[in-house]
Amino acid sequence: MTSSFLTKFKTLYEEKESVLCVGLDPAIPGQREKNIISSSDRLKFMHTIIDQVAPYSIAVKPNRQYLIGLTTSEIKEITKKAKGLGLLTIMDHKLSDIGSTNDSALYWINKEGFDGLTFSPFAGNTRSTSEKAHELGLGVIVLTLMSNPEAKWMITEKMEGKKVYQHFAEEVRKYADGAVVGATGHVTDNHIKEIKKEIGEKIILAPGVGAQGGDAEKLIKICGKELLINVGRGIMYAEKPALNAEKYDKQFKEIMKNSEK
Amino acid sequence: MTSSFLTKFKTLYEEKESVLCVGLDPAIPGQREKNIISSSDRLKFMHTIIDQVAPYSIAVKPNRQYLIGLTTSEIKEITKKAKGLGLLTIMDHKLSDIGSTNDSALYWINKEGFDGLTFSPFAGNTRSTSEKAHELGLGVIVLTLMSNPEAKWMITEKMEGKKVYQHFAEEVRKYADGAVVGATGHVTDNHIKEIKKEIGEKIILAPGVGAQGGDAEKLIKICGKELLINVGRGIMYAEKPALNAEKYDKQFKEIMKNSEK
Numbered sequence: 001m002t003s004s005f006l007t008k009f010k011t012l013y014e015e016k017e018s019v020l021c022v023g024l025d026p027a028i029p030g031q032r033e034k035n036i037i038s039s040s041d042r043l044k045f046m047h048t049i050i051d052q053v054a055p056y057s058i059a060v061k062p063n064r065q066y067l068i069g070l071t072t073s074e075i076k077e078i079t080k081k082a083k084g085l086g087l088l089t090i091m092d093h094k095l096s097d098i099g100s101t102n103d104s105a106l107y108w109i110n111k112e113g114f115d116g117l118t119f120s121p122f123a124g125n126t127r128s129t130s131e132k133a134h135e136l137g138l139g140v141i142v143l144t145l146m147s148n149p150e151a152k153w154m155i156t157e158k159m160e161g162k163k164v165y166q167h168f169a170e171e172v173r174k175y176a177d178g179a180v181v182g183a184t185g186h187v188t189d190n191h192i193k194e195i196k197k198e199i200g201e202k203i204i205l206a207p208g209v210g211a212q213g214g215d216a217e218k219l220i221k222i223c224g225k226e227l228l229i230n231v232g233r234g235i236m237y238a239e240k241p242a243l244n245a246e247k248y249d250k251q252f253k254e255i256m257k258n259s260e261k
Numbered sequence: 262m263t264s265s266f267l268t269k270f271k272t273l274y275e276e277k278e279s280v281l282c283v284g285l286d287p288a289i290p291g292q293r294e295k296n297i298i299s300s301s302d303r304l305k306f307m308h309t310i311i312d313q314v315a316p317y318s319i320a321v322k323p324n325r326q327y328l329i330g331l332t333t334s335e336i337k338e339i340t341k342k343a344k345g346l347g348l349l350t351i352m353d354h355k356l357s358d359i360g361s362t363n364d365s366a367l368y369w370i371n372k373e374g375f376d377g378l379t380f381s382p383f384a385g386n387t388r389s390t391s392e393k394a395h396e397l398g399l400g401v402i403v404l405t406l407m408s409n410p411e412a413k414w415m416i417t418e419k420m421e422g423k424k425v426y427q428h429f430a431e432e433v434r435k436y437a438d439g440a441v442v443g444a445t446g447h448v449t450d451n452h453i454k455e456i457k458k459e460i461g462e463k464i465i466l467a468p469g470v471g472a473q474g475g476d477a478e479k480l481i482k483i484c485g486k487e488l489l490i491n492v493g494r495g496i497m498y499a500e501k502p503a504l505n506a507e508k509y510d511k512q513f514k515e516i517m518k519n520s521e522k
Binding site for chain 1: 291300327355362364365366368369370373385386389407410411412418
């Protein structure tokens, strides 16, 4: 059964043929030359980026840790604008709690108007959380293989007789809508191929392209169109976000065209 | 080296001799007869509980997933009141992201005025996140052994040659300020003893007493005073929160007194 999230994604892909997802993370002091701290500055930052990147992307992904302190109606204005411009909206929440608490997160994320969220399978409740999310029409994208050096245990260790990332990928196939898979560091082509083979038509959301140096070509060749390549700093902190979004989108489309031949 | 969080905890314990931590989670629709949804209702709920439980507890612990949409200054009013009444304030955040994103969460949690936060070691970055948190004076309490049935992998699987919860407990000892340890279900006395032995004078934060049926007696006998027993629904949703807080506090003090003999 295809979830409403995957249907939305496919419909938008038919229309835009883009796999570019743009991060929306208003920097805290010390991260950029210009802080973006007040609520109004943070909202303006996100509204501006959305306006600039909408023609060249399929999704936007703000991260919860940068949005702390914004109200539900303020965030709803963000998702409303993004949806109006034909963008899928993903809350990068990395939800990681138990039953009733996750219900509360899903309630508020739904109120904010998002189409989906990222989820951490740490507490083991991918199935029950995905079922609840689907009741609300929310898609769930599960942390499956992270690429920061300290996350290498997801490759080296086992869970239920499988490698950890294989176990999480199996849960994605059974219950959720997509897998977050890092595209840098210890994550090889073979890891991505294995995960893709396991999850089938579900989406891979790959952060780390651009500033973090992830390889878009291998992602597109392996994953085809069930893919969201997230570019964060490389677009949102660029002098001209529209120009950079257009450049990445063109590059990804070129690779897609060549890999279809 | 003792962190400022542990110093605060010890000072408060000397004064109050309480190990009671009270949850502050304004229920979403369907969870209680009365919803607590508007910002003003949620704030009023938390302010009221704090007023009622302050004489009988050492800490309050709101969960982020119930506070989504509240502003930084609204939450700061909550922590300010709690601190003014001699309570330690812990944001039950289960932070679970990578470096720069965790920095943003720590920045905002610090702005909100909390003394500490809960952290998920999923991404493997307990050390770097704890170091950043300590720079801000924030304590870090690490999910070490969860008691929901789906989290049994923390007992059955291994990480770096140790059982998963042993590995996390080792990280608590080295880098953080405390361990979240479930006190129900598959978590036995021996698990708690092992974790306590590993982390030494650092704190165990045990949710699940009261509504979830966790056993306060075994916790106190094993952990002594480096302990926070969280009661959530059993106090915050009670008809008379003050009465129930007093009851739990008395019960815990009684056990503590008997186990010191």
